[in-house]
Amino acid sequence: MTTVTRPPGPVTLPPGPTAPRAVQGAYALTSPLRGLHRLRAKYGDAFTVNVPIFGRAVVISGAAEIKQLFMSGPDLVDNQEVNLGRVLGPRSLFALSGEDHRRQRKLLVPPFHGRRLAAYEKIVEEETVRELATWPEDRAFATLPSMMRITLNAILRAVFGAEGAEFAELRALLPPFVTLGSRLAVLPISKKGRLNPWRRFERLRREYDAIVDRLIAKARADDRLDDRDDVLALMLQSRYDDGSELSREEIADQLLTLLTAGHETTATTLAWAVERLRRHPGVLRELTGSGDSKLLNATILEVQRTRPVIDLTARQVKQDGFRLGRWTLPKGYVVLVSIALIHDDDALFPHAATFDPHRFAGARPDLYQWIPFGGGTRRCIGAAFATMEMTVVLRTLLREFTLVPTDEAGERWHSRGVAYAPAKGGRAIVRRREGTA
Ligand code: HEM
Numbered sequence: 252m253t254t255v256t257r258p259p260g261p262v263t264l265p266p267g268p269t270a271p272r273a274v275q276g277a278y279a280l281t282s283p284l285r286g287l288h289r290l291r292a293k294y295g296d297a298f299t300v301n302v303p304i305f306g307r308a309v310v311i312s313g314a315a316e317i318k319q320l321f322m323s324g325p326d327l328v329d330n331q332e333v334n335l336g337r338v339l340g341p342r343s344l345f346a347l348s349g350e351d352h353r354r355q356r357k358l359l360v361p362p363f364h365g366r367r368l369a370a371y372e373k374i375v376e377e378e379t380v381r382e383l384a385t386w387p388e389d390r391a392f393a394t395l396p397s398m399m400r401i402t403l404n405a406i407l408r409a410v411f412g413a414e415g416a417e418f419a420e421l422r423a424l425l426p427p428f429v430t431l432g433s434r435l436a437v438l439p440i441s442k443k444g445r446l447n448p449w450r451r452f453e454r455l456r457r458e459y460d461a462i463v464d465r466l467i468a469k470a471r472a473d474d475r476l477d478d479r480d481d482v483l484a485l486m487l488q489s490r491y492d493d494g495s496e497l498s499r500e501e502i503a504d505q506l507l508t509l510l511t512a513g514h515e516t517t518a519t520t521l522a523w524a525v526e527r528l529r530r531h532p533g534v535l536r537e538l539t540g541s542g543d544s545k546l547l548n549a550t551i552l553e554v555q556r557t558r559p560v561i562d563l564t565a566r567q568v569k570q571d572g573f574r575l576g577r578w579t580l581p582k583g584y585v586v587l588v589s590i591a592l593i594h595d596d597d598a599l600f601p602h603a604a605t606f607d608p609h610r611f612a613g614a615r616p617d618l619y620q621w622i623p624f625g626g627g628t629r630r631c632i633g634a635a636f637a638t639m640e641m642t643v644v645l646r647t648l649l650r651e652f653t654l655v656p657t658d659e660a661g662e663r664w665h666s667r668g669v670a671y672a673p674a675k676g677g678r679a680i681v682r683r684r685e686g687t688a
Contacts, residue, residue, distance in 0.1 A: 296311065309587070403425065410481060470487055520558070526661065526676040526677045567583065
């Protein structure tokens, strides 16, 4: 029997703005979210843009197209060529595609689920209690720096297994390194020329590699390596299906990936949780009065729906004639899924602009519509870890403090490079509950 391969149909792209790339790029940089909302109002839930880094790209926010994209295999769509691997290293999960990506993911998923998560919960609670002890009473302050310290320390211990000198060195090195990396990942800055920020980035990377080498050497010499729960220890003991070990470079790139992807995203979501709760005293009262863990889960889901800290995730078309809904896209095209736009769709989330955790009470979200962690074969591998971490931090915070409500306007979205944070850092006024000092 002969099989007939159907030739790809003619390219059909959604409509979109016709302004030159530089103009669209400048607009995307200065007001990305407002721009996306305007384009959806004008063109509907799929439109074509032309911007630096991505080139001509299709932005989608319709539930059916997003589901179809996330369910398409890596032979049809996979990671985009220009990705965070530029800054995290060629072996980072973000940089890998196809079979290499699948192999690496298989080793990295187990540490973030089941029994391991319970072991990390204790670390998160310790770090939270330690940080909350420094909070001032009756005076407004930004909570984001605290959230960043909690999530950084938790990840350094849970992922790197770092203690002592290496812990202190990584704590000092990683924030400037990751901040610079986040900016370099999204800004079209050339690596050429002597006075460019890539030089500083490369110097910080060498320092990072030296610390990771020491951590690996210490772990290999550790008699109790088998009993350790940190991801570094698990990686050192993991074997691919053919029995080979992860290389030093793979371990270094992957640890940095986990930290970069996991630290700021979780901290900014927590700062948004504080920002949202202070503006919704009814929810705050219910949460503190009942200690209801289901309502706390629903609140976290609703914070992530209304304030997704990553607004876009990308895939690149790998075959000509890729059909997406009514459109046919050519190979090489980038498809950007707008997390912020689908979360704001009244047809999927009635009164979408209203913050109402009860919409999730007793119901699991549809994971192709509620997508703060992306979806499909590249869905965030830290989703369960992040949810555990946010639950522990908020539960501890509400147990130890009363969060004073406010009627101030909501904080604006502020782009930090990779993640969106509340512009004033999720300001809070707190009072310690009696008997918790
Ligand atoms: C609230 C916190 C977090 C948010 C909102 C978030 C969001 C995301 C999103 C949107 C993606 C892209 C998914 C896609 O393209 O479909 C992603 C990927 C990823 N995230 Fe997260 N993330 C969070 C926390 C974490 C944590 C705690 C870790 C690890 C400790 C982590 C590790 C990763 C990794 C490694 C990837 C790449 C997955 C792949 O390419 O296969 N994330 N995350």
